[in-house]
Amino acid sequence: MKKDLHYMLLVAFNRSNKVITRQILEKGLMPGQPKILEFLLENDGCTQKEIGKGCVLDKSTVTSLLSRMEENGLVSRESQKGDRRIVRIFLTPLGREKAEIVREIGSRLDESAWKGIPEDERRRFTGIFEKVIRNLEELEE
Helix, strand or coil, X not given: CCCCHHHXXXXXXXXXXXXXXXXXXXXXXXXXXXXXXXXXXXXXXEEHHHHHHHHCCCHHHHHHHHHHHHHCCCEEEEEXXXXXXXEEEEEXXXXXXXXXXXXXXXXXXXXXXXXXXXXXXXXXXXXXHXXXXXXXXXXXX
């Protein structure tokens, strides 16, 4: 296997995405929805713009995903009191249930990916990977 970072990132993403996609489809979710559900578990009541930034999705993708999620009863939208232009997104009880399932799928994937790797190496890798992500974010600006 090639050792170029960009190639390894692509392989890791594709392999993890295949596993997650297969499992979320079995749970009645569509690609793109899990990351929003999981984000809302930690940030319930945020705006669409905050979801886009937190999930690294463009505005049109977030709009279409949220519309479908609202139709499926996973999220609700509420205008902010005092400024009706601001709309906040909340998990419904069904959305919270699905988000917990997504979190469990992610935890199992993480467990498999970390298999055989000692805790000190995990911490070191995570620290380095956070730096790689920050460096890549700088390229976007």
